[in-house]
Each structure stands twice: as C-alpha cells, then as structure tokens.
Amino acid sequence: MKNHGNTKNLFAATELINKKLRAQRIVKWIFGLMSVAILIPLVGLTTCLIIRAWPSLTWDFLTDVPKQGMRSGGIWSALVGTMYTVTFSLLVAVPVGVMAGIYLNEYARDNWFTRIVNLAVVNLAGVPSIVHALFGLGAFVVFAGLGKSILSASLTLAIMTLPVIIVSTKEALLAVPLTFRMACWNLGASRWQTIRTIVLPNSIGGILTGIILQVCRAAGETAPIMFTGAVFYKAVQRGDLFPYKPTEQFMALSYHLHTISTQVPGVPESMLYATAVVLLGFVLAFNTIAIVLRTRIRNRKKW
Amino acid sequence: MAANQQHAEYAIETSNLNLWYGDFQALLNVCTKIKAGIITGLIGPSGCGKTTLLRCFNRMNERFENVRVEGSVEILGSNIYDPEVSVVELRKRVGMVFQRPNPLPLSIYDNVAFGLKVHSPWRSLYKDDIDAAVEKALEEVFLLDSVKDQLHRKGTDLQLEQQQKLCIARLLPLKPELLLMDEPCSALDAAGTEAVEDLLLSLRGRYTIVIVTHNMAQARRISDECIYMLNGKLIEHGETSDIFLNPKDKRTEEYIEGRYG
Numbered sequence: 362m363k364n365h366g367n368t369k370n371l372f373a374a375t376e377l378i379n380k381k382l383r384a385q386r387i388v389k390w391i392f393g394l395m396s397v398a399i400l401i402p403l404v405g406l407t408t409c410l411i412i413r414a415w416p417s418l419t420w421d422f423l424t425d426v427p428k429q430g431m432r433s434g435g436i437w438s439a440l441v442g443t444m445y446t447v448t449f450s451l452l453v454a455v456p457v458g459v460m461a462g463i464y465l466n467e468y469a470r471d472n473w474f475t476r477i478v479n480l481a482v483v484n485l486a487g488v489p490s491i492v493h494a495l496f497g498l499g500a501f502v503v504f505a506g507l508g509k510s511i512l513s514a515s516l517t518l519a520i521m522t523l524p525v526i527i528v529s530t531k532e533a534l535l536a537v538p539l540t541f542r543m544a545c546w547n548l549g550a551s552r553w554q555t556i557r558t559i560v561l562p563n564s565i566g567g568i569l570t571g572i573i574l575q576v577c578r579a580a581g582e583t584a585p586i587m588f589t590g591a592v593f594y595k596a597v598q599r600g601d602l603f604p605y606k607p608t609e610q611f612m613a614l615s616y617h618l619h620t621i622s623t624q625v626p627g628v629p630e631s632m633l634y635a636t637a638v639v640l641l642g643f644v645l646a647f648n649t650i651a652i653v654l655r656t657r658i659r660n661r662k663k664w
Numbered sequence: 665m666a667a668n669q670q671h672a673e674y675a676i677e678t679s680n681l682n683l684w685y686g687d688f689q690a691l692l693n694v695c696t697k698i699k700a701g702i703i704t705g706l707i708g709p710s711g712c713g714k715t716t717l718l719r720c721f722n723r724m725n726e727r728f729e730n731v732r733v734e735g736s737v738e739i740l741g742s743n744i745y746d747p748e749v750s751v752v753e754l755r756k757r758v759g760m761v762f763q764r765p766n767p768l769p770l771s772i773y774d775n776v777a778f779g780l781k782v783h784s785p786w787r788s789l790y791k792d793d794i795d796a797a798v799e800k801a802l803e804e805v806f807l808l809d810s811v812k813d814q815l816h817r818k819g820t821d822l823q824l825e826q827q828q829k830l831c832i833a834r835l836l837p838l839k840p841e842l843l844l845m846d847e848p849c850s851a852l853d854a855a856g857t858e859a860v861e862d863l864l865l866s867l868r869g870r871y872t873i874v875i876v877t878h879n880m881a882q883a884r885r886i887s888d889e890c891i892y893m894l895n896g897k898l899i900e901h902g903e904t905s906d907i908f909l910n911p912k913d914k915r916t917e918e919y920i921e922g923r924y925g
Contacts, residue, residue: 538766540762540764540766541766541768541769543724543727543762543766544762544766544767544768544831545768545778545782546724546727546755547722547724547755547759547760547835548755548756548759548778548779548782548834548835548838549751549752549753549754549755549756549779549782549783549838550752550778550782551752551782554782558778558782559768559769559770563769
C-alpha cells in the first residue's frame with residue numbers, strides 16, 4: 362500500500378515517543394554537565410594556586426630552608442621530611458601489605474579466621490586519619506618508647522596505608538585468571554611456584570598502582586604526623602639530603618603548610634600557595650605515574 | 665605397546681568412590697577399572713559427574729572448597745588418596761587438559777619447559793636438555809613445524825587449536841602416564857577438533873587417555889571404551905562399539921538415541 366499525502370507513515374514517531382525523546386535528551390545534557398562540572402574545581406583550583414604561587418615558585422624555593430621565622434627562604438626541610446616519612450612508611454607497609462594480600466588471596470581458605478582478617482582490613486581502611494594519629498601517639502610514641510620521631514610518624518602512616526595496599530594487592534591478584542593457576546597446579550607446581558612465576562608477574566602492575574596511590578596519601582595526610590613527630594621548625598642545611606636521624610623530629614610539607622597558613626603571621630601569600638603547589642604537584646606526579654603504569658600494563662596483557 | 669606391558673592391565677581402579685560438594689553428592693559409589701594404554705571416553709548428560717570423576721584422578725577437586733571424597737582411587741596400583749601421597753608428584757604423572765585452552769602467559773618455549781622447571785631443583789637443568797625436551801614434546805603434538813621459528817612468541821597468541829596442542833605438549837616433558845582431557849575440543853572448530861583427535865589417536869598406546877566429551881560422535885570416533893554416567897552414578901562401562909550398538913542398560917540406550925540429555 363502506498364502512502365498518500367495525508368496518511369501518516371506507519372512507523373512515524375507519535376507524540377508519546379517525542380516526549381520520551383525529549384526527556385532522554387534533557388537527562389543526557391544534565392549528566393554531561395555534571396561530568397564537566399567535576400573539571401571546574403580541579404582546573405580552577407590548580408590555575409588559581411599556580412597564579413598566586415607564581416612569584417615564589419623558583420628552584421631556590423625548593424632547595425632553600427625556611428628563613429626569618431618562615432617568612433622567607435624555601436621548603437627544603439619540609440620536602441625532605443616528607444620524603445623520609447613516605448619512604449620509611451612504604452618500607453614497612455609494602456612488604457607487610459603485599460605479603461598479607463598474597464596470603465589472603467592465594468592461600469587462605471574461606472573460614473571464620475580469614476573472614477575476621479578481611480573484615481579488619483576493610484574497617485581499618487575506613488578509620489579516619491586523626492584516629493590513626495591518636496593510635497600512633499599511644500602505640501609508637503608512648504608505649505613503644507620511640508618518642509616523637511620520624512620512626513613513629515612513618516609507622517603511623519604505614520598502619521594507615523596498609524589496609525589499602527592489602528586490598529589493592531588482593532584485587533590485582535584476583536584479576537589474574539584462575540585458569541592460569543589451574544594450569545600450573547596441574548603441572549605439579551606448588552602454590553609458591555605458581556605465585557612466583559605466573560601470578561605475581563601478571564599482577565605486579567596493579568599492585569604497584571595501589572602502592573603509588575598510597576604514596577600520595579602518606580605524603581598528603583597531616584593529622585597522623587602532627588601527633589607523632591612533625592615539628593614547627595627544625596634547623597637543616599640547604600640542600601642536605603640526610604638532615605634527619607630516624608629518631609629525630611622532622612618537618613613535613615603538609616604540616617608546614619598548616620603552620621605557615623595558621624600559626625605564623627606575615628608570611629607572604631605567594632609562599633603559602635607555592636607550598637600548596639609543591640604538595641599538589643607531588644601528589645599529581647605520583648598519580649600520573651600510577652595511571653601511566655596501569656595503562657601500559659593493561660595494553661600489554663592479552664587474555 | 666611395549667612401554668605399557670610393565671604396568672598392570674589397568675591404569676585406574678576406583679572402588680566405592682563417593683564425592684560431595686558440601687551437601688550435594690556428585691559421585692555415588694563409582695567402581696570402575698580403566699585399562700592402560702587406550703582411550704576411554706566419559707559420556708553422559710551435563711551435571712552427571714563425568715568432569716568431577718575426571719578431576720578425582722589427579723585430585724584437582726581439592727582446589728575447590730567443601731569437597732569431601734570417600735572410597736579409593738588407585739592409579740598404577742597406588743591409592744592416590746593415601747595420606748602419604750604428594751599431589752605434586754601425582755600431577756606430574758597424571759596430566760590434565762582443559763576445555764578452554766589455557767596456555768600460560770609465557771613464551772611457547774617456556775610453556776613447554778615450565779613443567780620441567782618446577783620439578784627440578786634450582787639450576788639443575790642444562791639448557792640443552794630443556795631444548796631437547798621442548799622440541800620432542802612439540803614434535804609429539806605435531807606443533808613443531810608450525811612454531812619452530814617462533815618459540816619465543818607468547819603461547820597465548822597462538823590459534824586456539826595450536827594453544828590446545830601446546831597445552832598437551834607442556835604435559836609431555838614430565839613423562840606422564842595418564843592424560844586426562846576435559847572436553848578438549850569443545851572450544852575448537854571442526855578442523856581444530858580433527859587435528860586434536862588425530863593427535864590423541866597418535867598418543868594412544870603411549871599414554872592412557874581418559875576423555876570427557878559431550879560430543880557422542882567424537883566418543884565414537886576416538887575412544888576404545890566408554891563409560892556412561894548419569895546423576896553421579898556409573899551406568900555402563902564397555903567397549904565403545906558395544907555401548908553404541910548394544911547398550912545393556914535402558915538408560916544408556918535412550919541417551920545414545922538422543923531421547924534425553
């Protein structure tokens with residue numbers, strides 16, 4: 362049958378369908394706007410920070426120590442302190458976390474004990490950092506007698522980052538297909554041989570990604586180090602790579618930012634912002650490494 | 665079949681084998697004797713326990729939680745459920761091939777050498793020996809000619825049929841006596857299936873092969889004996905031609921005729 366001028370095509374859109382399409386278009390636009398909206402704070406924040414920090418952002422600012430009661434000079438002492446705590450905390454958290462993650466995913470059977478451990482890990486991940494700080498104060502500073510020191514602060518940070526390292530290790534291992542393990546077991550490989558030769562090499566990217574993201578967290582958190590070893594000021598040589606002993610108190614970037622913005626009057630505004638930029642740059646740089654690593658490993662895999 | 669005459673006539677003997685997954689009983693009093701050196705087909709509808717039975721033969725079931733086994737399985741005269749048995753040693757002698765080819769994410773060479781390496785003390789192997797073993801194994805599965813110049817390619821990059829042959833090849837350097845195959849052709853196309861079947865027929869005699877298959881025609885083509893299972897019970901075990909032409913049990917007959925399953 363042919364269509365005549367005034368008869369409608371059988372499949373033409375009806376009023377109801379047009380209404381549905383309109384609703385769908387509106388929803389799409391709202392959702393799209395929201396995704397763009399998350400860029401605004403990030404871009405706005407970074408631009409704003411960098412513009413205001415510009416006058417102080419020099420190489421000297423990084424390598425010089427604070428002078429004139431923090432009102433001039435640089436942030437070297439804090440930068441080095443942060444590197445120290447991050448490194449020490451990783452030295453503790455990575456072996457413990459990765460090994461525990463491997464045990465929980467590869468060896469542990471599903472029984473009440475593993476369930477309790479898993480529950481503990483998940484809950485520990487949700488504990489606020491200030492609570493970790495108080496725990497660190499009680500456990501390391503006072504009870505273990507380490508005093509307020511790099512050691513106490515690093516151990517506190519390690520406890521804080523541990524659960525996430527365990528969880529990300531478990532997830533990275535879980536992503537390795539079971540069929541690979543079956544193949545290995547079938548050839549008479551022990552669990553450890555299977556883990557060493559097949560599971561770890563294929564999950565190392567995911568494990569590293571998790572660890573790197575925890576570097577950012579350890580570098581950025583203020584509360585846990587505030588109670589356990591970070592100090593207002595510590596005299597350090599300019600550019601000195603080994604200014605602190607592990608048992609000494611130290612300066613750290615995040616805490617330094619806190620003190621110069623709230624405790625010291627008359628600090629040039631650009632110095633405040635420059636400190637924030639360095640902290641942010643530190644975190645963004647590590648995040649980028651994590652993302653690059655993840656993408657490269659994902660592209661290499663074929664199964 | 666000189667190699668097999670030193671062993672008893674039967675490669676596998678099960679008696680009163682029962683297996684539970686939690687509360688579900690998957691195998692009920694399975695008693696059977698599987699002859700050495702031939703291809704035995706395990707047939708039956710989905711969920712009848714044929715894969716479970718196959719996995720009992722190298723204790724692969726134990727990797728799953730909640731599995732309980734009673735009864736005994738004797739392989740080459742030894743009860744593999746004895747406490748003194750090491751599953752590592754058992755699996756070296758009793759290799760398994762899976763439904764979906766699962767080469768390891770390593771090179772072809774390393775896939776085949778893997779078994780040797782995990783069973784040898786650190787640095788006790790000479791490269792020449794490994795090379796020879798890899799070459800021999802690949803030759804045995806008719807894969808050597810097509811991959812000779814690309815042994816360092818990843819095993820996972822091969823075609824499915826070649827992957828499955830690789831999975832068989834990697835068992836061989838361990839000098840297994842039994843090969844367990846869990847629907848080894850179900851992921852392959854017709855040509856791949858034919859190639860793998862030809863391979864199995866060429867391995868017949870040197871190894872005792874037990875193959876689980878859903879494909880009746882395949883069971884008929886390649887197996888010497890067949891075991892028909894239903895609901896965890898062994899219904900009938902006999903020569904393939906008897907099972908297909910003169911089944912003794914009504915249920916076998918109906919299954920072969922395609923009335924159910």
